[in-house]
Amino acid sequence: MTDNSDFMARYLRPHDNDLPAPPPVDDQRVTVGEPEMSQPAAPQSPQMPSPAGGYDSRANNPGQAGGGERAESRPGRSPSGADTGPEPRIGGGPSPGQPSTAAEHPSASAWQLPTPIHFEPRFDQAIEPLPDGWAPRVDPAERWAPQAGTAVSEPRRHIQVDEVVKQRREPAEMGWRKVVYVSTGHLVNLGAGPPERRLLEWKARISANIPGNYQIAAVSVKGGVGKTRVTAGVGSVFAEMRKQPVIAIDANPTYGGLGRLVDPTVRTSVRDFLAAEDLVDYPRARFYTGQNKQGLEVLAGNQNVANPMALEARAFTDTVSRARRFYQLALIDCGAEIEHSVIPAVLSSSDALMIVGSCSVEGGLAVETAIDWLAARNGHDLLKRSVVVLNDSYRSASKDFISHVTEALGKRVHSVKTIPWDAHLRDAVTLDFPAMNRRTQLALIDLAAELAGGFPTAGALAG
Numbered sequence: 001m002t003d004n005s006d007f008m009a010r011y012l013r014p015h016d017n018d019l020p021a022p023p024p025v026d027d028q029r030v031t032v033g034e035p036e037m038s039q040p041a042a043p044q045s046p047q048m049p050s051p052a053g054g055y056d057s058r059a060n061n062p063g064q065a066g067g068g069e070r071a072e073s074r075p076g077r078s079p080s081g082a083d084t085g086p087e088p089r090i091g092g093g094p095s096p097g098q099p100s101t102a103a104e105h106p107s108a109s110a111w112q113l114p115t116p117i118h119f120e121p122r123f124d125q126a127i128e129p130l131p132d133g134w135a136p137r138v139d140p141a142e143r144w145a146p147q148a149g150t151a152v153s154e155p156r157r158h159i160q161v162d163e164v165v166k167q168r169r170e171p172a173e174m175g176w177r178k179v180v181y182v183s184t185g186h187l188v189n190l191g192a193g194p195p196e197r198r199l200l201e202w203k204a205r206i207s208a209n210i211p212g213n214y215q216i217a218a219v220s221v222k223g224g225v226g227k228t229r230v231t232a233g234v235g236s237v238f239a240e241m242r243k244q245p246v247i248a249i250d251a252n253p254t255y256g257g258l259g260r261l262v263d264p265t266v267r268t269s270v271r272d273f274l275a276a277e278d279l280v281d282y283p284r285a286r287f288y289t290g291q292n293k294q295g296l297e298v299l300a301g302n303q304n305v306a307n308p309m310a311l312e313a314r315a316f317t318d319t320v321s322r323a324r325r326f327y328q329l330a331l332i333d334c335g336a337e338i339e340h341s342v343i344p345a346v347l348s349s350s351d352a353l354m355i356v357g358s359c360s361v362e363g364g365l366a367v368e369t370a371i372d373w374l375a376a377r378n379g380h381d382l383l384k385r386s387v388v389v390l391n392d393s394y395r396s397a398s399k400d401f402i403s404h405v406t407e408a409l410g411k412r413v414h415s416v417k418t419i420p421w422d423a424h425l426r427d428a429v430t431l432d433f434p435a436m437n438r439r440t441q442l443a444l445i446d447l448a449a450e451l452a453g454g455f456p457t458a459g460a461l462a463g
Contacts, residue, residue, distance in 0.1 A: 172196060199442070202449035206241045212458040213324045216331050216451055217251075217350040219343070220357065221373070222366035223336035226391040227356040228252075229425055230447075231333045232261050232296070233440075234354070236433045237448040238329060239295035245282070247289065247327040249319065250301035251346055252335035253311040259300020261431050263290025269302045270319055271309050282326045294433055299323065313345035320349050338373060347379065351461060352454050353386035354447075355413070359397035363390070364405050371412055381461055385454050388416045389447060395421040417447045 169191040172178040177190045192200065218231045231248060239246040250258040250270070259266045268288040279285050289297040299319070302309035309315075323330055332346055347353075353374075357367035367388055374383055388409055390402060397418065406416045419425070422440040424432065433441065454460075 199445070202445050203241055205449045205452045205455075206238060206445070207243075208452060208455045210328050210455045210458050212328075214329050214352075214455060214458045215320070215350045216329075216352045216354060217334055217346050218332065218354040218356055219334050219338065219346075219370060220336055220355065220366060221338050221370045222357070222363070224393075225356050225358045225363055225366070226393040226419075226426065227336075227354075228256065228258050228261060228333050229393075229431060230354065230356055230389055230391055230419060230444075231331050232258065232292075232431045233419075233425065233433065233436075233444045234448050234451070235262075235296045235331045236292060236294040236431070237444050238331075238452075239292075239297075240433070241445075241448075242329070243295075244329075245286075245297060245327050246295070246329045246331070247297045247299060247323055248331045248333065249299045249323065251311065251316055251332050251342060252301055253337075253340060253342060254335060255303060255305070256301040256333060256335065258333045259290055259298050259303070260429070262292050262296055262298040264430050266290030266298060266300050269300045269304075269309075270311065270315070271302050273299055273322065274315065274318055279322060279325070285322075285326045292431070292433075297327070311342055313341050316342050316345045317349070338370065347374075347382065350382065351385065351458060352414075352451055353382060354389050354451070355386055356389045356391060358394060359390050359392040359401060359418070360394060361401075364401070367405070368409060371409060375412070383413050385461070386413050387447065387450050388413050389419060390416065391419045392421040393426050397421070414453075415450055417443070417450060419443050419447070 169189055171181045171186070171189050172192045174196050175193055177193055177196075180188050180190060216234075218227050220227045235246060235248045248258060248262060250256040252258070259269070266289070268290075273279075273285075273288045276284070276288060286297070289299050291297045301311070320330070332350065334343060334346055337343075355367055355370050357363035357370075367390075371383065371388075388405070390397070390405065397420070402416075402418055410416050420439050420443055422436050424435045424437075425440055428435070433444075436444075
């Protein structure tokens with residue numbers, strides 16, 4: 001084995017001695033056959049390691065800074081350019097003079113980077129398709145179904161939007177709060193007060209959507225309690241706030257006065273409405289009805305005493321069937337004869353009732369009789385959607401009487417409401433809603449909102 005220590009000490013720079021010594025090579029000669037006379041590939045310039053551990057590109061370009069100095073100090077060549085001997089090989093290759101096999105050491109330099117291995121994708125193996133009717137092992141509908149009985153480990157706190165987002169306050173439309181809002185140039189907005197908020201809530205319930213037709217009937221077993229006037233007043237509230245046609249039908253078989261109370265100029269009646277053969281749209285139906293200032297339309301009862309009309313169940317059913325084509329909300333004013341044959345037809349087509357009585361002992365007993373009469377005929381479902389109306393038409397109401405009736409009968413119906421005494425409501429020939437005092441108007445609006453609570457369930461009692 002050849003000793004290169006003297007050669008390295010003479011020709012290599014001092015810092016090159018720090019490079020690792022080449023591994024020992026066995027002194028064994030390898031017989032190499034005659035190589036083929038083929039044109040060798042152009043050798044690649046070796047890249048010398050930089051002090052930082054990488055490769056210095058200046059060794060490949062003598063024109064760069066420092067390239068000339070490294071070329072002059074290259075081992076095996078003198079500064080004048082004459083060859084001084086073979087260039088030593090630093091690394092793991094064989095020592096100078098040691099022959100090597102062409103297959104092991106091609107003409108490339110010992111410092112050439114290894115060629116990266118490139119793996120070609122194989123497409124010769126086809127992907128097997130999924131079998132027909134494949135489905136996941138767990139049904140997704142069952143896997144992601146809500147679990148109602150899942151226990152919560154700790155109490156949850158939901159996000160409260162009103163705590164993080166400032167809501168716009170609606171300005172007041174009535175009372176001293178409106179005066180403050182207007183006088184300050186809309187700078188001070190106190191919002192609506194409790195009475196106004198309650199009124200807005202009533203209006204929202206009255207103007208709610210009705211999914212179908214809705215019918216409210218007014219019944220009583222005693223006359224003279226203001227049933228027809230209450231019907232006209234509530235109907236006026238519905239017509240004014242719903243902004244759509246609302247009709248009131250006089251179902252009193254003995255010359256009812258609902259038509260005259262709503263519109264004294266009406267000249268047609270239920271008889272004309274049933275006899276009409278051209279009721280194909282609303283304008284033609286409107287020809288047979290009267291109307292007041294609030295927009296409430298009325299289908300008056302027969303007033304011709306020379307040609308009376310017996311309003312029976314069949315005639316009433318046909319009247320309601322025709323009216324439902326053009327009017328979504330209807331109010332029915334019944335007579336005081338609760339045993340009349342038309343009453344069962346009225347009850348069968350109604351969604352709610354107003355059981356009207358006066359604020360006296362006789363009026364309270366009449367209301368209780370009407371409730372017992374309905375309960376005896378299995379009218380419990382209709383009673384739960386009905387309102388007892390105590391109309392103080394004789395100015396005789398007392399808190400004790402109203403409290404006693406509410407406690408005794410309130411649990412058998414939906415609620416109990418009171419209409420305060422009003423001279424116009426009792427004595428006016430034609431009802432004028434703005435002419436009533438404010439307390440009476442609010443009471444009628446409250447009553448209408450209470451009856452409107454059943455609008456979302458229209459038709460629930462059908463059949």
